[in-house]
Amino acid sequence: MFPANRMKLSLVAALLCAPLAYTTAQAANINVTRNVSSLNKTMSDGVRVTFWTFSGALPAAAVEVGVYPDGTTTTDTLNLTLSMGMMTPQDSAPYNGHTIHMHGADVKTSEDGVPETYNDVNGDTYTWTPTRDMAGSYMYHCHVHTVKHLEMGMYGPLIVRPKNASGTWLNQLTHNTATAYDYVQNYVLSTVDPAYHTATGDSTVFADYNPKYYMIAGNEGKTTGAPAISLTAAKSKKVALRLIGIHSVSSTFTVKDGSGNAKPFTIYTQDGRALATPQSVTSLDISPGQRFDVIFTTPSTAGTWYPQVTYKNLRDGGTYTNGTVYGRVTF
Amino acid sequence: MTWQCRLLGRIMAAILLFAVGATEAAVRNYTLYITAGSHTINGAGGATLSAWGYSDVAGSPKIPGPVLTAYEGDTVNITVVNNHTLNHNFVIQGVTTDATAIAPGGNRVYSFTASTAGSYLYSDTLNSAINREMGLYGALLVGPADGSNKAWTNGPSYSFQRTWVIGEMDKVRWNDVAGSGGTVNTSIYKPNYFLMNGLGGFDAMGDPNTTIDGVVGTSALVRIVNGGQFSHALHFHGNHVQVLTINGVRQISPYKLVDAINIPPMGTADVLYVLNQLGEYPMHVHTAQMETANGVYLNGVATMIMMH
Ligand SMILES: [Cu+2]
Ligand SMILES: [Cu+2]
Numbered sequence: 001m002f003p004a005n006r007m008k009l010s011l012v013a014a015l016l017c018a019p020l021a022y023t024t025a026q027a028a029n030i031n032v033t034r035n036v037s038s039l040n041k042t043m044s045d046g047v048r049v050t051f052w053t054f055s056g057a058l059p060a061a062a063v064e065v066g067v068y069p070d071g072t073t074t075t076d077t078l079n080l081t082l083s084m085g086m087m088t089p090q091d092s093a094p095y096n097g098h099t100i101h102m103h104g105a106d107v108k109t110s111e112d113g114v115p116e117t118y119n120d121v122n123g124d125t126y127t128w129t130p131t132r133d134m135a136g137s138y139m140y141h142c143h144v145h146t147v148k149h150l151e152m153g154m155y156g157p158l159i160v161r162p163k164n165a166s167g168t169w170l171n172q173l174t175h176n177t178a179t180a181y182d183y184v185q186n187y188v189l190s191t192v193d194p195a196y197h198t199a200t201g202d203s204t205v206f207a208d209y210n211p212k213y214y215m216i217a218g219n220e221g222k223t224t225g226a227p228a229i230s231l232t233a234a235k236s237k238k239v240a241l242r243l244i245g246i247h248s249v250s251s252t253f254t255v256k257d258g259s260g261n262a263k264p265f266t267i268y269t270q271d272g273r274a275l276a277t278p279q280s281v282t283s284l285d286i287s288p289g290q291r292f293d294v295i296f297t298t299p300s301t302a303g304t305w306y307p308q309v310t311y312k313n314l315r316d317g318g319t320y321t322n323g324t325v326y327g328r329v330t331f
Numbered sequence: 332m333t334w335q336c337r338l339l340g341r342i343m344a345a346i347l348l349f350a351v352g353a354t355e356a357a358v359r360n361y362t363l364y365i366t367a368g369s370h371t372i373n374g375a376g377g378a379t380l381s382a383w384g385y386s387d388v389a390g391s392p393k394i395p396g397p398v399l400t401a402y403e404g405d406t407v408n409i410t411v412v413n414n415h416t417l418n419h420n421f422v423i424q425g426v427t428t429d430a431t432a433i434a435p436g437g438n439r440v441y442s443f444t445a446s447t448a449g450s451y452l453y454s455d456t457l458n459s460a461i462n463r464e465m466g467l468y469g470a471l472l473v474g475p476a477d478g479s480n481k482a483w484t485n486g487p488s489y490s491f492q493r494t495w496v497i498g499e500m501d502k503v504r505w506n507d508v509a510g511s512g513g514t515v516n517t518s519i520y521k522p523n524y525f526l527m528n529g530l531g532g533f534d535a536m537g538d539p540n541t542t543i544d545g546v547v548g549t550s551a552l553v554r555i556v557n558g559g560q561f562s563h564a565l566h567f568h569g570n571h572v573q574v575l576t577i578n579g580v581r582q583i584s585p586y587k588l589v590d591a592i593n594i595p596p597m598g599t600a601d602v603l604y605v606l607n608q609l610g611e612y613p614m615h616v617h618t619a620q621m622e623t624a625n626g627v628y629l630n631g632v633a634t635m636i637m638m639h
Contacts, residue, residue, distance in 0.1 A: 104590045106570050109610035114568065117611045117631070119342040147619045147628055174633070196619065202376060206626040207523040209619045248619040250562055250593075271571060273588040289591030289617035314561040314618060315520055315596070 051153035059158025084123030097121025136272035376627025381510020396469030468558030
């Protein structure tokens with residue numbers, strides 16, 4: 001463990017010195033800090049479930065880091081800090097403490113937030129400098145005893161978003177202008193098995209997953225009338241949805257109108273990489289750990305569409321009772 | 332090791348044959364014995380389960396069955412001997428279609444010409460998935476005719492390959508019951524053991540046939556075959572993988588880059604992991620319980636990626 005820590009210290013030193021070597025006008029250091037805090041949430045059936053969160057939000061607030069157009073050497077560097085000494089609540093050893101794993105970021109081992117590969121569990125700063133081919137959606141989540149800590153709510157969207165050469169955010173999924181959007185929302189998919197929230201250590205509870213609550217963006221949204229997430233858009237505009245799978249079962253995403261007709265949408269990126277050929281579909285399976293960025297265009301006449309996620313069991317893809325969660329886009 | 336040796340032989344043979352302008356096709360004979368016995372998951376949370384398996388040596392089951400290898404054009408003869416007390420069969424998905432039951436004490440020969448490079452699942456398709464769940468599944472790998480380190484002829488190259496046969500077992504409701512001659516209620520399946528090459532994660536993380544372990548700059552062709560009944564959503568740390576095939580369907584270059592891939596029950600995928608940076612990383616399933624052995628964290632579907 002010690003050599004890895006020393007390696008990390010020298011890495012931090014190198015980063016501190018680095019700006020002198022290649023100064024660029026627009027490069028940004030994006031410094032974000034999260035702490036650990038619990039959240040008691042009353043679920044749709046009146047049951048209170050305790051979550052562990054990053055800074056009190058379920059899911060945690062999105063973190064955005066920029067990438068620049070072809071021909072510029074500028075890069076943004078994300079320094080995502082989990083504050084030291086802010087580790088309550090936590091479990092006892094060996095699953096004490098917390099980390100942040102930037103899922104899909106492919107960072108150095110010392111930045112990966114995995115305790116089993118020598119990352120500290122008592123607070124740290126995780127650094128990532130994405131390149132322009134990495135525009136898209138990721139997530140950050142705790143990587144301690146993930147079977148529990150993910151379930152507890154320690155996750156949030158991590159977005160690599162294009163900037164122009166002077167450092168202004170672009171409303172595009174990638175630097176390809178075909179991915180321009182007028183509106184964007186993060187659809188974080190997650191599920192809750194309350195038994196996992198009270199079990200600790202290597203309990204046999206963790207051998208069997210029985211989700212009871214299904215969510216988008218931390219809300220249940222069991223009906224079109226009370227959606228988990230909603231958006232008021234204009235007609236004939238592009239709506240981008242970032243679909244981020246931190247759930248623990250299978251799922252299918254669709255966009256339907258009020259009569260249940262599936263509407264086409266286009267997939268531009270998957271797991272933070274642009275598809276060579278964007279794909280127009282009416283249904284998309286999203287598995288745990290996957291991210292997709294999709295765009296659809298609202299019609300020219302007023303109405304309401306319901307982007308929705310149907311959660312399914314891992315064995316035969318059968319849908320769970322009350323397993324569909326609705327979003328809503330009004331135009 | 333055997334793969335490399337065979338490969339060397341193939342290359343030398345290919346050079347020789349090329350000189351005389353002929354094509355070569357080997358005959359590969361395998362014998363598999365269907366055997367009842369037990370299978371042990373080591374480490375905390377582990378257990379010994381009743382199991383049935385295909386084995387290359389008569390006597391005790393092997394979970395999964397042995398990896399069978401061939402090259403395009405080879406004639407493959409597989410003799411399956413049923414040393415168990417129930418009917419069984421042997422079907423290579425996408426390759427053979429003979430699903431006839433082999434009676435206890437009987438045997439059957441399956442012959443075919445290996446035709447399309449790729450990774451295939453073989454399994455026992457009888458008895459409402461119980462035979463498969465008990466361990467009767469494995470992988471057939473077919474390489475290109477020239478024996479080269481390519482996923483297929485003129486396809487992507489790799490430095491070394493790994494085969495991940497994944498699956499699960501429900502000890503209490505399936506293995507204990509079927510193993511003692513009882514009737515499994517197949518409508519309920521709550522597996523508590525999740526396996527890579529028959530191993531729990533504690534073993535899989537140190538198993539040289541399972542870990543991706545190599546020098547930076549090399550690449551691993553990872554052949555994933557799901558013999559289980561659950562979807563396995565695998566997540567790679569350290570680098571994205573290139574998706575080369577999905578359920579036997581060759582993808583088109585440029586290959587999709589993903590860090591998470593879902594392998595449905597009886598699904599297959601070939602992915603290329605380029606060893607891009609120094610370090611140690613996990614590869615693990617991203618669904619809660621499947622990372623555990625009866626609830627013990629990381630003794631489920633997990634292995635290591637070691638880049639040096
Ligand atoms: Cu945690
Ligand atoms: Cu993750």
